[in-house]
Amino acid sequence: MYFRLGLSFAAVICATVAVSEEVKPTEVLFVDGAVEASLSGQPGDPSSGADIMNKGAGNCIACHQVSALAHLPFQGEIGPPLDGVADRWSEAELRGIVTNAKIMFEDSMMPSFYKTEGFIRLGDEYTGKAHGGGEVQPLLTAQQIEDVVAYLVTLKE
Amino acid sequence: MKIGAWTAVAMLGLTSVTLAQDGNTLSIDGETIVTEAVAPAHLENLDTIYSGWRFRTSETQALQIDDFDNPAMIFVDQALDLFEAVDGSEGKSCSSCHTDGPEEFAGLHASMPKVVDGKLVVMEDLINSHRQDVMGAEPWKWSGADMQAMVALIGLQSRGTPMDVTIDGDAAPFWEKGKELYYTRFGQLEMSCANCHEDNYGTMIRADHLSQGQINGFPTYRLKQAKLISRHNRFRGCIRDTRAETFAEGSDEFRALELYVASRSNGLHVETPAVRQ
Numbered sequence: 001m002y003f004r005l006g007l008s009f010a011a012v013i014c015a016t017v018a019v020s021e022e023v024k025p026t027e028v029l030f031v032d033g034a035v036e037a038s039l040s041g042q043p044g045d046p047s048s049g050a051d052i053m054n055k056g057a058g059n060c061i062a063c064h065q066v067s068a069l070a071h072l073p074f075q076g077e078i079g080p081p082l083d084g085v086a087d088r089w090s091e092a093e094l095r096g097i098v099t100n101a102k103i104m105f106e107d108s109m110m111p112s113f114y115k116t117e118g119f120i121r122l123g124d125e126y127t128g129k130a131h132g133g134g135e136v137q138p139l140l141t142a143q144q145i146e147d148v149v150a151y152l153v154t155l156k157e
Numbered sequence: 158m159k160i161g162a163w164t165a166v167a168m169l170g171l172t173s174v175t176l177a178q179d180g181n182t183l184s185i186d187g188e189t190i191v192t193e194a195v196a197p198a199h200l201e202n203l204d205t206i207y208s209g210w211r212f213r214t215s216e217t218q219a220l221q222i223d224d225f226d227n228p229a230m231i232f233v234d235q236a237l238d239l240f241e242a243v244d245g246s247e248g249k250s251c252s253s254c255h256t257d258g259p260e261e262f263a264g265l266h267a268s269m270p271k272v273v274d275g276k277l278v279v280m281e282d283l284i285n286s287h288r289q290d291v292m293g294a295e296p297w298k299w300s301g302a303d304m305q306a307m308v309a310l311i312g313l314q315s316r317g318t319p320m321d322v323t324i325d326g327d328a329a330p331f332w333e334k335g336k337e338l339y340y341t342r343f344g345q346l347e348m349s350c351a352n353c354h355e356d357n358y359g360t361m362i363r364a365d366h367l368s369q370g371q372i373n374g375f376p377t378y379r380l381k382q383a384k385l386i387s388r389h390n391r392f393r394g395c396i397r398d399t400r401a402e403t404f405a406e407g408s409d410e411f412r413a414l415e416l417y418v419a420s421r422s423n424g425l426h427v428e429t430p431a432v433r434q
Binding site for chain 2: 059061062063073074075076077078109111112119120121122123124125126127128129130131139
């Protein structure tokens, strides 16, 4: 009997994994600013995360210094340096901060990277024109958030 | 004081740009320009206001110290010609009416924008209304070369005069509107003017050394664009960079924002035409 129970339990877990592909930006569950589960349902790739720190809609080093990325010029000073950030925050907290920093830090200047509504005069990227009205894409995809988080957890001192 | 943070970055070697604050005194052809002043009373969150000149590299600063080196002066010269040029159905030039030349406008720039007959008027409005109503000429485009050259020529007549725009009386509702815009977090990045220019001036955002976003030097000559940049063009650029839908140059929103931002410069000397990177 134990054996059978175990089997069906395993089956349930498989089913959960299969359907929980991606958490929508409007459905992220925050607990004290932290997000427990992977947004994409997949583990992140730290090397892709390191790239996002320096490019596109991520561009984290526009505001943060990261010694491990010292080869990249022009690191900003608006936010705290991210060296040792994994000693200060758990993975779930880091995921929460990157997803929507304004929940952890009230009124933070840090952009909300996984958010699609509630903007004032939303534009069409950097054109200065109004957003066309189609589906709003978050600044980073669920998987890109996971990649960045996977990179941040490597920043230990 | 956040300006100090810059020193630390320079020492870390994160950037090769020289210390802008070494050049604290701006003196143009023997005339001292005030680039630092006690913040006007209506500014709740700042004690001291600084000209954008203070945040630039010494190379860029140097271009503003001597009018012969200032690339904006070519445009000012062109505006002197435009001042004399007859245009429009009435066969007039600016100098037909303003017989004492542009010197007649000494001090005007320092008090602009201002309310005239219930309307908030900026320098571009004054220029275009005279062109249309008095000269019978075509209006100039807001950020066009002719327009901004003329704004610079008139602004230059106030160089060395403290900015002093009126914010009460008729101006109050416009000023309030401008203030609201200044603190609104626009676009997908949800950033207000204050996020960058009040909370974080003196720090680096990527490769840019953030200033207080003062407009006492406008129109400014931007080395990157090799031309004079209007205030409204600068506002558009900053709002666009928040991934927002901007307002149009010459919109009522930007007139109000201009009044509010100008009032944040009250006390700094007019530097027009300034040079920026």
